[in-house]
Amino acid sequence: MRIFTLSFFFLAISLMGSTLQARQDRPSPPQIRGQIVEQGSQDPMIGANVVLKTQGDSLITSTTTGPDGKFSIAYPRLPVFKLEITYVGFEKVTREFSRGMPLDLGVIAIREDSQLLGEVVIEGETSVGEMKGDTAVFNASAFRTRENAMAEDLIGKLPGVTIENGQVQAQGEQVQKVLVDGREFFGSDPSIALRNLPADAISSVEVLDQRSDQSRLTGLDDGNYAKTINIITKGNMRNSYFGRVYGGYGTDNTYSVGGNINFFNGNRRISIIGMSNNVNQQNFASDDLLGVSGGLGGGGRRGGRGGRPGGGGNSFGVPSNNGIITTNSLGLNYSDKWGEKINFTGSYFFNATDNTVFENTNRETVISEDQRQLYQESQVSTITNNNHRMNARMEYDINEKNALIISPSINFQDNFRYSNLEGLNLDQSLDSLSDTRNLTENETQGYSISNNLTYRYKFDKVGRTISADLFTSWNQRDQLTDLISSNKDYVRNAFDTLVQETTALSDGFNYRTNLTYTEPISEKSVATLSYQIGNNKSAADQKTFQLANEQGIMVLDTALSNEFDNKFLTQRAGLGYRYNNKGLNINMNLDYQYAVLDNESEFPTVGTFYRDFKNLMPTVTMNYRNQGGTSYRFRYRTRTDEPSVNQLQNVINNSNPLNLSVGNPSLGQSYNHSMFVNMSRFNMETNKTFFVFLFTNFNTNFIGTNTFVAPQDTLINNEVLLRRGGQITSPVNLNGQMNARLFLSYGTSIPKWKTKVNLNPGLSYGRTPGIINGQTNTNENIDIRQGVTFASNISKDVDFTLSTTGTYTIVNSSLQSNLDQNYFIQSSNLRFYYSPNDGKTFIANNVNNMLYRGLSEGLDQSVWLWNIEAGYRFLKNNKGELKVYVFDLLKQNNSISRSISDVAVTDTFSNVLTRYGMISFTYIIGNFKKSDLPDQEQRPGGYSGGRGARSW
Numbered sequence: 001m002r003i004f005t006l007s008f009f010f011l012a013i014s015l016m017g018s019t020l021q022a023r024q025d026r027p028s029p030p031q032i033r034g035q036i037v038e039q040g041s042q043d044p045m046i047g048a049n050v051v052l053k054t055q056g057d058s059l060i061t062s063t064t065t066g067p068d069g070k071f072s073i074a075y076p077r078l079p080v081f082k083l084e085i086t087y088v089g090f091e092k093v094t095r096e097f098s099r100g101m102p103l104d105l106g107v108i109a110i111r112e113d114s115q116l117l118g119e120v121v122i123e124g125e126t127s128v129g130e131m132k133g134d135t136a137v138f139n140a141s142a143f144r145t146r147e148n149a150m151a152e153d154l155i156g157k158l159p160g161v162t163i164e165n166g167q168v169q170a171q172g173e174q175v176q177k178v179l180v181d182g183r184e185f186f187g188s189d190p191s192i193a194l195r196n197l198p199a200d201a202i203s204s205v206e207v208l209d210q211r212s213d214q215s216r217l218t219g220l221d222d223g224n225y226a227k228t229i230n231i232i233t234k235g236n237m238r239n240s241y242f243g244r245v246y247g248g249y250g251t252d253n254t255y256s257v258g259g260n261i262n263f264f265n266g267n268r269r270i271s272i273i274g275m276s277n278n279v280n281q282q283n284f285a286s287d288d289l290l291g292v293s294g295g296l297g298g299g300g301r302r303g304g305r306g307g308r309p310g311g312g313g314n315s316f317g318v319p320s321n322n323g324i325i326t327t328n329s330l331g332l333n334y335s336d337k338w339g340e341k342i343n344f345t346g347s348y349f350f351n352a353t354d355n356t357v358f359e360n361t362n363r364e365t366v367i368s369e370d371q372r373q374l375y376q377e378s379q380v381s382t383i384t385n386n387n388h389r390m391n392a393r394m395e396y397d398i399n400e401k402n403a404l405i406i407s408p409s410i411n412f413q414d415n416f417r418y419s420n421l422e423g424l425n426l427d428q429s430l431d432s433l434s435d436t437r438n439l440t441e442n443e444t445q446g447y448s449i450s451n452n453l454t455y456r457y458k459f460d461k462v463g464r465t466i467s468a469d470l471f472t473s474w475n476q477r478d479q480l481t482d483l484i485s486s487n488k489d490y491v492r493n494a495f496d497t498l499v500q501e502t503t504a505l506s507d508g509f510n511y512r513t514n515l516t517y518t519e520p521i522s523e524k525s526v527a528t529l530s531y532q533i534g535n536n537k538s539a540a541d542q543k544t545f546q547l548a549n550e551q552g553i554m555v556l557d558t559a560l561s562n563e564f565d566n567k568f569l570t571q572r573a574g575l576g577y578r579y580n581n582k583g584l585n586i587n588m589n590l591d592y593q594y595a596v597l598d599n600e601s602e603f604p605t606v607g608t609f610y611r612d613f614k615n616l617m618p619t620v621t622m623n624y625r626n627q628g629g630t631s632y633r634f635r636y637r638t639r640t641d642e643p644s645v646n647q648l649q650n651v652i653n654n655s656n657p658l659n660l661s662v663g664n665p666s667l668g669q670s671y672n673h674s675m676f677v678n679m680s681r682f683n684m685e686t687n688k689t690f691f692v693f694l695f696t697n698f699n700t701n702f703i704g705t706n707t708f709v710a711p712q713d714t715l716i717n718n719e720v721l722l723r724r725g726g727q728i729t730s731p732v733n734l735n736g737q738m739n740a741r742l743f744l745s746y747g748t749s750i751p752k753w754k755t756k757v758n759l760n761p762g763l764s765y766g767r768t769p770g771i772i773n774g775q776t777n778t779n780e781n782i783d784i785r786q787g788v789t790f791a792s793n794i795s796k797d798v799d800f801t802l803s804t805t806g807t808y809t810i811v812n813s814s815l816q817s818n819l820d821q822n823y824f825i826q827s828s829n830l831r832f833y834y835s836p837n838d839g840k841t842f843i844a845n846n847v848n849n850m851l852y853r854g855l856s857e858g859l860d861q862s863v864w865l866w867n868i869e870a871g872y873r874f875l876k877n878n879k880g881e882l883k884v885y886v887f888d889l890l891k892q893n894n895s896i897s898r899s900i901s902d903v904a905v906t907d908t909f910s911n912v913l914t915r916y917g918m919i920s921f922t923y924i925i926g927n928f929k930k931s932d933l934p935d936q937e938q939r940p941g942g943y944s945g946g947r948g949a950r951s952w
């Protein structure tokens with residue numbers, strides 16, 4: 001059946017490709033070509049609009065000039081038509097065309113419009129952007145922001161981009177990287193660039209799916225993508241230094257100090273950032289390599305987003321972290337080009353946080369067709385966390401034939417956590433079943449070291465290459481946990497006390513090597529041959545000691561102790577085909593993978609668990625752009641996911657005696673199918689944008705959860721007591737898991753109001769199977785979403801954004817189909833900034849509202865978070881700023897979230913930062929020099945032009 005399905009799939013793709021190829025192989029229309037330069041300096045005009053119109057001014061097609069000012073646009077085959085060249089602040093150039101006229105226009109010089117310049121503000125609407133291949137390019141000048149705004153303020157105005165709870169999403173996907181002029185900026189942390197670069201330093205912004213290094217070196221699509229934003233800086237910023245420093249003190253001894261400084265000297269760039277505060281402000285994303293932050297600041301939709309009312313002063317937003325957090329951080333980023341062949345980027349970043357968090361949790365679990373159970377939990381925790389992150393990247397263009405990329409990374413983390421937890425199980429009649437009171441002290445240390453090396457060799461024959469990719473990583477985690485627990489069975493009125501100490505040590509080594517050979521078949525097509533081998537080795541050693549009441553000493557508990565080794569070896573061989581002709585690009589690969597899962601238990605029992613897996617792994621990508629500028633993308637890929645050593649290790653975790661967990665050494669790998677379809681269009685004549693995205697994922701042998709809820713006091717493995725109403729979970733392979741998401745974005749403008757409007761409707765579906773007390777349950781959830789944003793584009797003195805997003809979620813349980821767990825969450829935001837005297841004085845408001853309906857009792861709320869600030873700017877060029885800031889003026893801020901699993905729905909309420917006032921001073925650092933570099937694009941990989949990927 002699988003072979004038939006794959007054969008049918010490839011036949012369909014081949015027919016589609018043949019149809020498109022036939023269309024592409026038709027004689028292409030002649031091209032109108034030219035180069036646009038500024039009349040005085042003769043500098044190329046980058047991003048000028050070139051539009052073809054009928055004699056009646058109807059749009060035929062359009063394009064923009066590239067980094068060298070050149071353009072090429074298809075001849076429309078009309079008897080007469082006209083070509084218009086526009087650039088804001090310059091006079092419009094119009095050329096009339098008729099049959100027989102030459103199509104090579106040569107160099108066209110345009111001059112500044114003297115009637116618009118001088119002291120008069122230029123009126124007119126800059127083109128929003130365009131699609132270049134599979135990259136959406138936005139003109140920063142088309143989105144006006146307030147004075148001293150940061151990159152985050154600008155990025156949030158782009159069509160299809162949202163920033164919520166500190167997470168950046170572009171075109172419906174989470175952004176994994178933010179580059180600056182094609183180079184990494186403090187590794188892969190998107191938050192650092194957005195919260196440390198000024199908006200007025202940005203020329204344009206690219207949104208793209210960045211391919212893997214090996215894919216970019218060979219030009220072959222391996223199906224590995226990372227949603228990426230590339231910030232292109234202005235030419236005059238590339239030989240200058242700029243930044244800001246700030247300090248503030250407020251009520252309840254709140255404080256915030258920090259700053260950043262950037263030294264740009266052509267290719268050499270040095271950036272230093274730092275901050276210290278006790279008001280939950282962070283200029284980085286959390287990096288929890290130890291996996292110890294679970295439950296603290298978890299996902300879900302919540303109130304208290306805490307966005308800042310504006311720039312200046314503190315340039316870092318208040319993220320959605322739960323609790324009250326004190327943060328200290330320091331970072332250094334260095335980037336340079338050594339000679340003509342080496343691009344280097346390296347960074348070091350340190351952050352330390354202290355967090356006090358209080359959480360209330362309500363969980364409703366479906367046990368059978370007519371039985372449910374409730375769990376209530378309150379937890380107070382203090383957490384201290386320290387991270388050191390070091391990243392580097394070297395791109396070495398050895399010679400015309402050889403290229404090398406090396407990307408090492410080193411991370412260290414230590415974490416200390418003390419928590420006081422109270423949990424209670426109730427039946428559906430709200431009668432108490434069992435409870436627990438825990439005191440836990442947990443100390444964890446660990447590191448992760450990795451390196452990726454990519455090498456490519458070009459043969460003399462064009463298109464013939466061989467490349468190798470080698471990835472290696474080492475990691476270790478050392479944890480010590482002390483637990484004191486008191487537990488009660490209400491039905492039998494029985495008590496027990498638990499005192500124990502657990503040491504857990506785990507380490508791992510992973511390598512993966514991939515070899516790829518490409519051979520040209522024709523000028524438009526290439527065949528590929530690839531082989532990959534990888535091995536993921538890991539080991540876990542857990543020892544638990546319990547206090548023996550009779551002796552008063554700590555004794556090894558073998559039921560809670562285990563030594564376990566895991567090896568997962570994969571080998572993959574494949575054939576591929578690539579076709580590229582003008583606007584059409586097709587990549588097809590079919591791999592065969594053989595994998596072996598080899599587990600060994602060494603203590604307390606000795607055993608071996610061996611399984612092998614054989615899979616066909618197809619991958620298909622297709623990109624097509626028609627002459628009207630509409631881009632279509634299709635991507636289908638498969639992958640396998642092996643279980644982790646923690647999922648395999650057969651040892652019970654009783655850190656919460658009412659919620660036990662244990663591994664499953666018989667677990668196998670899962671097999672994932674994913675599909676992505678996209679249509680994107682920019683209409684430069686009307687400045688409208690339209691995106692459609694469809695994502696689907698389907699898993700076979702999905703690693704789900706097997707849950708057992710004890711109907712009475714039960715001994716697990718005849719040794720560990722699980723109280724009545726308590727539950728134990730273990731991973732299990734299941735079929736039928738899937739999710740799908742449809743996302744649309746439509747952007748337009750209202751010229752009369754100088755406002756841009758963005759509509760973001762969406763629909764998502766999730767299906768998660770699980771096992772509860774031997775019965776299969778499937779939870780389905782459907783999200784229906786509508787979002788709308790009005791963003792001003794008036795001036796730097798008036799800036800407002802009004803947005804609202806409502807999501808209605810339908811939840812269905814197969815065991816209890818009549819159970820009503822549907823809910824609605826609406827998030828609304830108004831940001832308004834006004835300066836009556838060219839930025840000297842200003843006032844800003846940021847008002848958020850979170851509306852919850854259908855959650856647990858007491859959580860259906862309407863929460864308002866109102867932040868307000870007012871200030872005065874002085875010194876030369878308004879470089880000094882003094883302001884008064886009030887956070888959470890109404891003192892309503894809180895955090896509410898809902899999560900849906902296979903058998904349960906969980907609501908969580910957490911404490912967050914509430915009202916405080918602060919006075920702060922900010923000094924803007926800047927020395928902008930006129931650069932010889934134009935504001936041209938610097939694509940990922942440090943090159944100009946192309947499709948968002950360096951093609952060596």
